[in-house]
Amino acid sequence: MNQLGVGIAITGSGSAKPELSLNNHQLSQMVETSDEWIASRTGIRERRLADEQISLSSLATEAANGAIAMAGITPQDLDLIILATSTPDDLFGTASQIQAKLGATQAVSFDLTAACSGFVFGMVTAAQFIRTGTYKNVLLIGADILSRWVDWQDRGTCILFADGAGAVVMEANESDRFLGFSLRSDGTQYKYLQLAYIPQSQELVNGMVVGKGNFQPIIMNGKEVYRFAVQKVPEVIEKALFQANMTTEDIDWLLLHQANQRILDAVAERLNIPKEKVISNLANYGNTSAASIPLALDEAVRQGKVKAGDVVAAAGFGAGLTWGASIFRWGK
Template identity: 55%
Template sequence: MGVHILSTGSSVPNFSVENKQFEDMIETSDYWILTRTGIKKRHLAPSSTSLTKLAAEAANNALSAANLKPTDINLIILATSTPDDLFGSASQLQAEIGATASVAFDITAACSGFIVALVTAAQFIQTGSYDNILVVGADTMSRWINWSDRTTCILFGDGAGAVVVGQSLKNSILGFKLCTDGQLNSHLQLMNTPKNNQKFGFIDIPHGNYNSITMNGKEVYKFAVFQVPMVIRQCLDNLNISIDEVDWFILHQANTRILEAIASRLSIPFSKMITNLEHYGNTSAASIPLALDEAIKSNKIKPGQTIVLSGFGAGLTWGAIVLKW
């Protein structure tokens, strides 16, 4: 059974913040942020906009593009690290869009989440378990930022991207490779730091409390620049596809310097990298489907082209998928 991406969709909050607006908050400048990250602005979700709402808008856009009704969807996979409910938000998304015939669950793999979710969806399609699957990558990272930490607060934005995946005689997903190294976990974390112990008999039970994002930028940079080119080459080598045969690369939109270094290590022109980082910042699990949707709508990606998607981030996790569009 082949797997085909039927459509794409995306959504970002209306409210956006440009670099210059940080100058009154922390010791930084528009020039410093732009030259070190490539980011010009990012979209932030106000309290009235939930993660579920952003995910639903992206999902409805993808469903409309596929000419499908919500009830045509058999499975919803929501890739997010920032659910509205700690138990998961996929079921809330199912209810929000009216996909009453679907099963729904979350996947948490941070900035690699969409890659993991799309690979998971492909397995369900190939085994014949489901016909139409909605895969959504969505995060509201702004809610987990320490706004006085100049190393992280400038990086992140909120958004959602979605794809509808269905059965096909031809397989659009040619191959994939997923990786994890938990020994590097401390380089990028959002830790549960329990506090206010509560007495239960003779035992102190800590009350759960999540802190803000912490990141060792230098180590994350070294990890991404070393591991991502390697996993992409391994994935292509397994398929006997050369780097030169790839038309477009859509990588997790973390930092322009990282993307430039990866392009250099792959010996490809940076013009083959599809990027939208300057407008959205790092939207975690949303970054790849958001960039994919924009590239489809602008007719940059055309039928028959070979596309490499690659995510990397907390865990530490990373992976790549090769598509024939």
């Protein structure tokens, strides 16, 4: 039991994917690339894309319903909803729309933005509310629709990013199943992966010049992001394991942000974790940002891979630059 006396359990998971699929062969008709080129460099074979009728809140709500049902609670039991996303339907926030769609009338809700690290940052944030006794049942959602911010002529990014949502329910529990974490940020490297605002025009308002603009498509320096991930992710996992008083030998499953199969393989190798312990669904879904960890977790749970009591080391990394890891046992 932790020193504050309130344990945490991750009791349910859910996920949602758009129906529309774009495989590498289809993508090669749009930009100069090939299935062999993409698969050998990223491990991705296809990705899911949201059409214009799909909102982030609808995907997130579907994933949330799955997690709530598995946890055996109702939306009215929720005290808090955290939405980890970089692509909200509304820049003022989308979590409250999800709260309304769920009918979670007792829950406070807010968005959290930490890009591809968002889900792990969200886990740690949720844990603090539970630890202090402020809230008992927390719904954490990771969801992104990155396809709407991709330059489909940029071969370096359009092959990677996709859309989806995943969710978990975290509950106050007698035994503590949330074992350790470590979070990091380095804003000096933000330029390596960004979706930045750019001014496009000016307008005169009462004698003052006011700018107007929009967000540019995703820009990424793939080599630098790869170098950063392979170096920093093993370190942050080891720090989280140290806090949990564990070693890599105690890990049943390594669950990394699904960015690139070469990164997954390199991190596992550096930690001496065998490939059969690495959860990967990257080939089917691509990089879904904050959704990738809970989406892969839900799939593994429903396939019977991840079982109650299994130790999971989850790590996210991405724009900011941000990175972090959490160590938890699945289930009550």
